[in-house]
Amino acid sequence: MQKLLMILILSIFALGNEFAIKPHHVDVKLKCTDCHKEANEKDYKALDSNSCLSCHGSKEKLAKRLDFLKGKNPHNSIHDNANLNCYTCHNEHKPSFNMCNTCHNTKTWMKEIK
Amino acid sequence: MLSRRNFIKGVAGVGLSAPLALNANDNLGKDIKFDEIADVIIIGSGVSAHICAAYLVKNKIDVLMIEKMDRIGGNSVLSQQDFAVLNSDLQIKAGIKDSEELFLNDLNKAGAGYNHLEHSLRIIRNSNEAYEFAKSCGVKYADKLKFLGGHSVARSVETIGGGGACISTLNEFFIKHNGKIKNETKCDEIIQDESGKIIGVSVRENYRFNRNLANDDRENLSGDKKHYKARLAVVFATGGFSRDIEFRSIVNPRLRLAKSPSSLGQTAGALKQMLKVGAIPTQLALSRFSFGIPTEDLIYGIMVDCNAKRFLNEDGDRQGLSNKILAHMEKINTTIYPIIIFDSIGFANSHDPNRMQSFITAGKMKKFDSLSDLANNFKLNENDLSKTMQDYETGISNNKDEFKKDLSKIKNSSMSKAPFYAMTAAPGLSYTPGGVYADINMRVLNISNYEPIKGLYAIGEATGGVHGQSRLTSCSIPDCMTSGIACAKDILKGV
Numbered sequence: 001m002q003k004l005l006m007i008l009i010l011s012i013f014a015l016g017n018e019f020a021i022k023p024h025h026v027d028v029k030l031k032c033t034d035c036h037k038e039a040n041e042k043d044y045k046a047l048d049s050n051s052c053l054s055c056h057g058s059k060e061k062l063a064k065r066l067d068f069l070k071g072k073n074p075h076n077s078i079h080d081n082a083n084l085n086c087y088t089c090h091n092e093h094k095p096s097f098n099m100c101n102t103c104h105n106t107k108t109w110m111k112e113i114k
Numbered sequence: 115m116l117s118r119r120n121f122i123k124g125v126a127g128v129g130l131s132a133p134l135a136l137n138a139n140d141n142l143g144k145d146i147k148f149d150e151i152a153d154v155i156i157i158g159s160g161v162s163a164h165i166c167a168a169y170l171v172k173n174k175i176d177v178l179m180i181e182k183m184d185r186i187g188g189n190s191v192l193s194q195q196d197f198a199v200l201n202s203d204l205q206i207k208a209g210i211k212d213s214e215e216l217f218l219n220d221l222n223k224a225g226a227g228y229n230h231l232e233h234s235l236r237i238i239r240n241s242n243e244a245y246e247f248a249k250s251c252g253v254k255y256a257d258k259l260k261f262l263g264g265h266s267v268a269r270s271v272e273t274i275g276g277g278g279a280c281i282s283t284l285n286e287f288f289i290k291h292n293g294k295i296k297n298e299t300k301c302d303e304i305i306q307d308e309s310g311k312i313i314g315v316s317v318r319e320n321y322r323f324n325r326n327l328a329n330d331d332r333e334n335l336s337g338d339k340k341h342y343k344a345r346l347a348v349v350f351a352t353g354g355f356s357r358d359i360e361f362r363s364i365v366n367p368r369l370r371l372a373k374s375p376s377s378l379g380q381t382a383g384a385l386k387q388m389l390k391v392g393a394i395p396t397q398l399a400l401s402r403f404s405f406g407i408p409t410e411d412l413i414y415g416i417m418v419d420c421n422a423k424r425f426l427n428e429d430g431d432r433q434g435l436s437n438k439i440l441a442h443m444e445k446i447n448t449t450i451y452p453i454i455i456f457d458s459i460g461f462a463n464s465h466d467p468n469r470m471q472s473f474i475t476a477g478k479m480k481k482f483d484s485l486s487d488l489a490n491n492f493k494l495n496e497n498d499l500s501k502t503m504q505d506y507e508t509g510i511s512n513n514k515d516e517f518k519k520d521l522s523k524i525k526n527s528s529m530s531k532a533p534f535y536a537m538t539a540a541p542g543l544s545y546t547p548g549g550v551y552a553d554i555n556m557r558v559l560n561i562s563n564y565e566p567i568k569g570l571y572a573i574g575e576a577t578g579g580v581h582g583q584s585r586l587t588s589c590s591i592p593d594c595m596t597s598g599i600a601c602a603k604d605i606l607k608g609v
Binding site for chain 1: 184185186187191192275276277278279282322325375378475476477478
């Protein structure tokens with residue numbers, strides 16, 4: 001029994017490490033199943049942008065919130081308008097990636113992305 | 115020509131079946147169950163792909179466009195999209211006298227004779243048709259001409275909103291005319307029938323490009339395998355390979371240390387697929403660099419390597435300077451890009467001070483009140499840097515520069531008046547002029563007989579030999595657009 005419990009704890013620990021949830025999502029008590037709708041855990045797939053938008057509203061709404069950045073709005077940029085996928089930059093289970101930063105020095109106008 | 119199937123059979127017969135099993139790809143059209151069928155399949159979603167697609171759907175052709183990245187538009191959405199056009203409405207309005215000969219002369223000068231003449235003429239003669247077609251699809255151009263470096267007259271039109279606006283406008287046009295597009299769908303292989311004709315592609319849907327892999331083409335196994343059939347043609351509008359460090363270092367070792375400012379998906383995978391079915395690799399060693407700062411201003415400052423030493427005459431064009439910088443980095447065995455430094459007088463001498471100021475606002479260039487701040491920021495030895503600057507000033511006072519810079523051109527710039535301004539001078543490989551060779555109808559030619567490979571086209575940056583040694587500024591868009599339209603017209607001939 002103790003051994004079984006140990007395995008269970010270890011596996012939760014391992015899972016927790018690999019698929020940790022970002023602090024802002026922990027704060028609102030998100031569970032794996034809130035995003036992943038597959039019945040079986042091993043069938044979980046990477047999400048598309050629509051899954052994010054089911055809570056965060058539309059891309060247009062998200063773009064509007066950063067309107068004050070004018071020409072430098074990452075959610076409505078001169079390159080892509082509001083056409084990018086959320087996961088182009090934002091990741092849930094690994095560090096996010098600031099794509100703008102691959103060409104621009106974003107430090108002067110953008111915070112580290114969550 | 116031996117068909118692939120026979121080839122595999124033949125070699126298998128002599129007992130080499132095991133290693134070949136890995137290569138026994140299913141480009142044997144006959145037995146494949148196709149998941150999608152379209153008249154034309156276009157690989158890539160940049161400006162070449164979109165203009166070709168727009169022309170085809172306008173003529174009621176059923177087009178499926180696929181893009182391996184999640185982002186649509188490839189390198190085109192990063193581009194400003196200045197567009198050289200012969201005899202545009204704007205040139206006529208401004209009364210500018212331009213001609214085929216004049217434009218050709220400019221292209222030949224930049225291309226240094228490496229450019230295929232028939233392609234230079236294809237660009238020149240069809241540039242206005244392409245510009246008018248883009249306008250008819252809704253792309254907007256500013257009401258003024260640009261007189262850009264290397265052109266003997268003002269002939270470049272300016273795309274309003276740059277490449278981002280151009281691609282989203284063309285994409286809307288394409289979708290409105292029943293075009294279909296699938297992103298995160300990667301072409302893995304070209305499918306041929308027994309006669310060698312291209313009849314489709316095998317792809318992976320739900321592909322997620324992984325920028326962390328050294329070679330995404332080889333290592334990324336994501337996605338679900340599917341087969342797409344093309345009734346008329348497969349068009350490779352797959353861009354260049356400037357992000358593929360592994361490949362570009364093979365075709366030209368000098369390119370190894372260059373910065374990669376182009377879109378993340380610019381790998382050589384698509385080029386390799388075309389080579390596998392017999393395309394001709396053309397001028398793959400060529401390069402085109404962007405620099406981050408107008409190179410005509412560099413003469414007013416000095417460039418130092420990571421040892422705080424000068425190593426070149428700062429007066430040069432971006433191609434020449436980039437080559438010298440990369441050669442020097444190889445020589446002193448560093449991956450650290452040099453630093454360009456101006457003092458306040460040199461900074462003020464810039465031909466476009468507003469633009470210099472914008473580099474500071476953007477954080478690309480920094481202002482330093484003291485030399486030690488500058489040295490600390492770029493991790494340079496302050497004493498060595500100070501000596502380099504003094505030596506430069508001594509050279510100015512003796513009118514003799516160590517690197518033979520023409521000091522009569524520096525407008526009294528110095529290297530001692532604080533504040534100082536500095537930025538990294540990184541040669542960025544933003545465009546690879548090499549690719550596969552195509553005829554002026556953009557049919558990819560076969561290396562074994564120089565005849566078109568039936569059903570296979572390549573357009574835009576994916577082709578090679580078009581621009582030659584150096585691509586004239588604002589001539590990528592006329593190339594992409596005229597090649598896209600030429601390809602579409604050739605496909606329509608067969609309908």
